[in-house]
Amino acid sequence: MDAKEVIARRVAQEVREGMLVNLGIGLPSMVANFVPDDMRVFFQAENGVIGLGQRPPDGMEDRDLTDAGGGFVTAVPGAASIDSAMSFGLIRGGHLDMTVLGGLQVDEKGHLANWMVPGKMVPGMGGAMDLVTGARRVIVAMVHAAKGDPKIVPECTLPLTALRRVSLIVTEMAVIEPTDEGLVLRERGPGVAVEDIVAATAARLIVPDEVPEMVLA
Amino acid sequence: MDAKEVIARRVAQEVREGMLVNLGIGLPSMVANFVPDDMRVFFQAENGVIGLGQRPPDGMEDRDLTDAGGGFVTAVPGAASIDSAMSFGLIRGGHLDMTVLGGLQVDEKGHLANWMVPGKMVPGMGGAMDLVTGARRVIVAMVHAAKGDPKIVPECTLPLTALRRVSLIVTEMAVIEPTDEGLVLRERGPGVAVEDIVAATAARLIVPDEVPEMVLA
Amino acid sequence: MKRALKPAEAAEMIPEGAVLLIGGFMGVGSPHRLIDALVERGVGGFTVIANDTARPGKDIGKLIDARLVAKCIVSHIGLNPETQRQMIAGDLEVELVPQGTLVERIRAGGVGLGGVLTATGLGTVVAEGKPTVEVDGKTYLLEKPIRGDFALIGARQCDYVGNLEYTLTAHNFNPVMAMAADTVIAEPHHIMPVGMIPPDAVKTPGVLVDHILERLI
Amino acid sequence: MKRALKPAEAAEMIPEGAVLLIGGFMGVGSPHRLIDALVERGVGGFTVIANDTARPGKDIGKLIDARLVAKCIVSHIGLNPETQRQMIAGDLEVELVPQGTLVERIRAGGVGLGGVLTATGLGTVVAEGKPTVEVDGKTYLLEKPIRGDFALIGARQCDYVGNLEYTLTAHNFNPVMAMAADTVIAEPHHIMPVGMIPPDAVKTPGVLVDHILERLI
Numbered sequence: 001m002d003a004k005e006v007i008a009r010r011v012a013q014e015v016r017e018g019m020l021v022n023l024g025i026g027l028p029s030m031v032a033n034f035v036p037d038d039m040r041v042f043f044q045a046e047n048g049v050i051g052l053g054q055r056p057p058d059g060m061e062d063r064d065l066t067d068a069g070g071g072f073v074t075a076v077p078g079a080a081s082i083d084s085a086m087s088f089g090l091i092r093g094g095h096l097d098m099t100v101l102g103g104l105q106v107d108e109k110g111h112l113a114n115w116m117v118p119g120k121m122v123p124g125m126g127g128a129m130d131l132v133t134g135a136r137r138v139i140v141a142m143v144h145a146a147k148g149d150p151k152i153v154p155e156c157t158l159p160l161t162a163l164r165r166v167s168l169i170v171t172e173m174a175v176i177e178p179t180d181e182g183l184v185l186r187e188r189g190p191g192v193a194v195e196d197i198v199a200a201t202a203a204r205l206i207v208p209d210e211v212p213e214m215v216l217a
Numbered sequence: 218m219d220a221k222e223v224i225a226r227r228v229a230q231e232v233r234e235g236m237l238v239n240l241g242i243g244l245p246s247m248v249a250n251f252v253p254d255d256m257r258v259f260f261q262a263e264n265g266v267i268g269l270g271q272r273p274p275d276g277m278e279d280r281d282l283t284d285a286g287g288g289f290v291t292a293v294p295g296a297a298s299i300d301s302a303m304s305f306g307l308i309r310g311g312h313l314d315m316t317v318l319g320g321l322q323v324d325e326k327g328h329l330a331n332w333m334v335p336g337k338m339v340p341g342m343g344g345a346m347d348l349v350t351g352a353r354r355v356i357v358a359m360v361h362a363a364k365g366d367p368k369i370v371p372e373c374t375l376p377l378t379a380l381r382r383v384s385l386i387v388t389e390m391a392v393i394e395p396t397d398e399g400l401v402l403r404e405r406g407p408g409v410a411v412e413d414i415v416a417a418t419a420a421r422l423i424v425p426d427e428v429p430e431m432v433l434a
Numbered sequence: 435m436k437r438a439l440k441p442a443e444a445a446e447m448i449p450e451g452a453v454l455l456i457g458g459f460m461g462v463g464s465p466h467r468l469i470d471a472l473v474e475r476g477v478g479g480f481t482v483i484a485n486d487t488a489r490p491g492k493d494i495g496k497l498i499d500a501r502l503v504a505k506c507i508v509s510h511i512g513l514n515p516e517t518q519r520q521m522i523a524g525d526l527e528v529e530l531v532p533q534g535t536l537v538e539r540i541r542a543g544g545v546g547l548g549g550v551l552t553a554t555g556l557g558t559v560v561a562e563g564k565p566t567v568e569v570d571g572k573t574y575l576l577e578k579p580i581r582g583d584f585a586l587i588g589a590r591q592c593d594y595v596g597n598l599e600y601t602l603t604a605h606n607f608n609p610v611m612a613m614a615a616d617t618v619i620a621e622p623h624h625i626m627p628v629g630m631i632p633p634d635a636v637k638t639p640g641v642l643v644d645h646i647l648e649r650l651i
Numbered sequence: 652m653k654r655a656l657k658p659a660e661a662a663e664m665i666p667e668g669a670v671l672l673i674g675g676f677m678g679v680g681s682p683h684r685l686i687d688a689l690v691e692r693g694v695g696g697f698t699v700i701a702n703d704t705a706r707p708g709k710d711i712g713k714l715i716d717a718r719l720v721a722k723c724i725v726s727h728i729g730l731n732p733e734t735q736r737q738m739i740a741g742d743l744e745v746e747l748v749p750q751g752t753l754v755e756r757i758r759a760g761g762v763g764l765g766g767v768l769t770a771t772g773l774g775t776v777v778a779e780g781k782p783t784v785e786v787d788g789k790t791y792l793l794e795k796p797i798r799g800d801f802a803l804i805g806a807r808q809c810d811y812v813g814n815l816e817y818t819l820t821a822h823n824f825n826p827v828m829a830m831a832a833d834t835v836i837a838e839p840h841h842i843m844p845v846g847m848i849p850p851d852a853v854k855t856p857g858v859l860v861d862h863i864l865e866r867l868i
Contacts, residue, residue: 020641042641046750047676048820050639063679064807064821070677070730075819077629078595080636083822083854084676084702085758088751089545092771093613095642122738122747123729124703125777130751133771134546163774237858259858263533264459265603267856280462281590281604287460287513292602294846295812297853300605300637301459301485302541305534306762309554310830312859339521339530340512341486342560347534350554351763380557538764547755548768548784548791567765567784569795574765578786601851634818635852 001216003143003172006189009034009216011100011141011170015041019097020090022046022131025069028100028141042076044096046087046127051079068127091127092134099135101128103142103169105156108203110165110178112140113158125161132162144171150202152176152183173197175214182206187214218433220360220389223406226251226433228317228358228387232258236314237307239263239348242286245317245358259293261313263304263344268296285344308344309351316352318345320359320386322373325420327382327395329357330375342378349379361388367419369393369400390414392431399423405430436596438648441471444619447645448472448584451479451504455540455582455611459485460513461493463604465588465621467647469496478502483540483580485533485607486510487517501525507580509533532560535577537610543579544613550577585615587638591624596643597636598622605637612638621647653813655865658688661836664862665689665801668696668721672757672799672828676702677730678710680821682805682838684864686713695719700757700797702750702824703727704734718742724797726750749777752794754827760796761830767794802832804855808841813860814853815839822854829855838864 001009004027012034015021022044023029032052035041043052045067052067053074061072082090090096105113112132115125132138145151152169169176174197175187184206185197194211218226221244229251232238239261240246249269252258260269262284269284270291278289299307307313322330329349332342349355362368369386386393391414392404401423402414411428445468448454458464473496482503488495497503498517505527511517520526531539538550551574555561565576587608589598598620600608612618620643662685665671675681690713699720705712714720715734722744728734737743748756755767768791772778782793804825806815815837817825829835837860 045820047679048822049633050641051633062819065819066677066679068676070679075633078593078597078640079633080597080639081633081817081819081822082639083817083826084750084754084824085545085827086639088754089541089613090639090641092546092751092769093544094546095613121729122735124725124727124747125749126703126727126729127750129749129775129777130771133773134751160775162771262603264462265605266850267858268850279602282602283460283462285459287462292850295810295814295857296850297814297856298600298602298605298850299856300600300609301533301537301607302610302762303856305537306758306830307856307858309534309552309763310761311763312830338512339518339528341508341510341530342532343486343510343512344533346532346558346560347554350556351534377558379554538762542768545755546770548770548786548789551759551765551768553763553765567793569765569793572765576784576786599851634816 004030006172006216007141007170010175010214011139014098014139014168015039020044020050020095022091022096022099022135024101027102031100031141044090045073046091048082048084048087049075049079050082051076088130091130094134094136096135098137098139099131100139100141101131103140103151105151105153105158106140106166106169107153107156108182111156111163112161112166113156114161116159118159128161132166133164137167138164140166140169142171144173145200150200153202154204173200184208185211187212189214190216221247223389223433224358224387227392227431228356231315231356231385232256237261237267237312239308239313239316239352241318244319248317261307262290263308265299265301265304266292266296267299268293305347308347311351311353313352315354315356316348317356317358318348320357320368322368322370322375323357323383323386324370324373325399328373328380329378329383330373331378333376335376345378349383350381354384355381357383357386359388361390362417367417370419371421390417401425402428404428407431407433436594436646438625439645441467441647442474444468444645444647445471445475450477452583453481454483455585455615456482456484456494457586457588457606457608457611458493459603459606461488463588463600463606463608464493465586466493468586468619468621469493472497472502473500476500479504481505483507483582485536487514489513490516507531509536537607539577539580540607540614541610543581544610547579549579552577580614582615583617585611585618587612587618587620589620589622591626592620592622592646593626593628593631593640595628596620596640596646597631598638598643599631599635600637609637612642617644618642619645619647623650625649653811653863655842656862658684658864659691661685661862661864662688662692667694669800670698671700672802672832673699673701673711674803674805674823674825674828675710676820676823678705680805680817680823680825681710682803683710685803685836685838686710689714689719690717693717696721698722700724700799704731706730707733724748726753754824756794756797757824757831758827760798761827764796766796769794797831799832800834802828802835804829804835804837806837806839808843809837809839809863810843810845810848810857812845813837813857813863814848815855815860816848816852817854826854829859834861835859836862836864840867842866
């Protein structure tokens with residue numbers, strides 16, 4: 001199982017029956033593949049649909065039905081079209097149960113930076129600032145380090161996405177929960193030792209006596 | 218022709234091709250009867266329809282299609298259903314070309330009072346404050362005096378509906394335009410002398426040399 | 435999937451003193467059967483936020499008649515003398531709000547905005563005691579968001595997941611209120627299987643709706 | 652009734668330096684033929700307000716490629732390296748706005764609100780230089796309304812009076828932008844006779860639409 005699949009499988013366990021969930025582009029979008037088929041969950045694409053479905057069959061694509069990355073999708077029975085005002089009304093009004101987003105950095109306060117690298121990459125924040133500010137649960141799904149550089153740091157050096165503390169950080173090495181006391185190590189990745197996690201993390205980690213390994217059924 | 222018909226016929230002349238018009242309950246609603254049949258005008262009922270039509274045939278009434286007074290109406294071909302947010306978005310956003318409202322008092326500044334009489338009548342402002350604040354043109358349609366008491370006064374003694382200066386006052390006796398200089402008498406009612414208007418008006422009136430009589434074709 | 439509730443079951447959920455957002459405009463689009471069930475049950479002390487209190491013996495008017503309402507926040511009570519009587523007697527607190535301001539305040543509560551900046555009400559009694567904010571040299575009233583414990587929503591039809599459709603002038607406050615309460619109870623005339631309402635026809639996504647009343651017919 | 656315009660006729664109406672609201676999300680729901688006509692005509696210096704600038708060679712990206720845009724106000728440019736290149740070279744001014752804030756600012760411009768009070772962007776670079784407003788002990792950014800000279804709207808279909816329907820993820824910014832410009836030009840795929848679109852299906856009332864492009868098919 002590669003790193004991304006570990007992350008996507010673990011994040012999928014956070015999804016509960018009846019939730020409205022927004023998945024970011026890239027790695028976060030893989031989470032949908034690991035949610036049980038019989039679980040009634042609505043995925044929101046912030047560009048305008050509640051009830052996002054799988055890729056359409058070849059030749060059946062509709063140019064007016066895409067995800068936020070512009071990729072062709074379908075909609076499930078019971079889906080609803082929404083305009084951008086309704087879409088972000090849901091996000092900012094606290095109606096979105098969970099969002100899963102990628103991250104560039106997360107710090108000891110649980111602050112996320114994920115929208116720009118000054119001088120190098122200025123893609124714009126898109127809906128990220130609204131999602132992190134407004135969603136009930138914010139889950140950061142990212143690989144633990146970028147080419148050896150820790151992404152979980154004492155304090156973000158990149159521009160913040162929001163002042164809101166994220167709910168959970170899921171990497172291929174660990175599940176980490178930001179709390180009032182700091183970052184608490186909740187779970188280890190498959191076959192990963194606590195010392196390896198601490199070594200790959202620049203931020204101070206609070207390590208409980210017991211750190212169970214992720215159960216990726 | 219009774220006083221109300223004079224007023225409604227004269228106000229109808231202010232309606233122009235292509236306008237979106239909101240008519241208040243009561244006397245203002247009579248204006249629609251005197252707009253030429255071939256003039257393309259959309260009437261808005263602020264409770265939720267653009268393209269308000271006549272009363273339905275007996276037995277054809279729909280309890281889900283009424284005007285703002287709760288009376289049964291129809292909708293014309295090309296009508297649109299709108300919720301209250303869109304309805305008042307149109308009104309407050311400057312999309313409503315004209316509103317016609319009743320009045321209790323109008324003063325020399327062109328301020329309107331039409332929503333309460335302290336201690337006697339507290340119906341609530343409904344949409345009146347939004348309409349007077351937001352519509353492009355605000356026309357007050359009212360009888361000139363209430364049981365002998367002038368309704369056009371130096372300064373409103375009743376609570377104001379808005380600080381916005383109304384565009385035109387139409388009564389059975391006169392058409393009066395509020396301006397920077399004050400209230401200008403623009404037209405006389407059928408068979409009404411200027412002296413009679415001045416006598417029935419508590420506010421100072423600016424009387425031009427020529428005050429033509431209303432032409433009620 | 436949601437179970438269809440009997441009106442009495444839904445009424446049981448609503449505790450004494452709850453803050454209720456109730457859709458409808460002079461009863462059009464109101465949740466008629468829910469209101470009857472509340473009257474039947476007789477538990478009160480409610481704060482009712484609605485466009486109006488309809489008429490005595492009709493829709494929200496029945497809640498007033500039964501003295502189940504301690505406070506109401508509405509734009510208009512002119513057609514309900516009983517509301518006025520209870521208000522003058524000091525038995526019922528009434529806060530009158532311009533209709534457009536009322537719908538925007540509820541929308542702000544639903545979409546997570548901090549308030550509404552509006553020109554409506556400036557220079558009138560509505561502005562008394564409220565802060566103003568200057569933007570580019572223009573002054574606006576700051577009106578606060580409104581939320582309810584429950585939203586009681588009248589709808590034309592829904593599907594099993596709670597997607598709602600409204601019709602004609604029965605939209606009014608319903609779509610906005612469905613975003614602004616902790617618990618949303620919808621009362622549809624009809625209920626259809628999932629997939630029967632096209633996504634583009636959905637005006638309130640089912641994810642916003644917590645409970646559905648049984649069909650009327 | 653409106654006359655169906657050729658794309659070139661519509662493009663002729665838009666003067667150099669105009670402020671354009673352009674619907675679409677990564678090109679989905681954009682007014683494709685209008686954009687092509689603007690590129691064909693070659694008059695520029697526009698300020699473009701939109702969700703994004705699509706990709707090079709696609710939709711709004713074509714306006715960027717043709718260097719017709721002097722400034723853009725958008726939420727995301729990550730998929731258009733040409734936009735980033737012109738920005739870094741100083742040829743194109745780019746204002747990045749969180750997507751939910753962008754749609755609310757345009758809505759505020761359209762419905763006559765003085766601004767938007769939002770938590771999104773607090774504590775980030777988005778907040779720099781902007782006033783904050785405190786409401787009940789919570790702090791909000793004050794974001795200003797946005798309006799355009801023209802709104803260029805992509806729609807699924809319309810009738811002769813301009814009532815618009817949208818579909819699936821092609822709604823996005825279109826319905827909100829159609830309220831926020833002095834002149835609204837709609838580009839429908841299909842055009843139908845008046846009365847063929849049910850009032851409940853209309854999402855932008857025809858009274859908001861000034862001009863209609865000829866049908867696509």
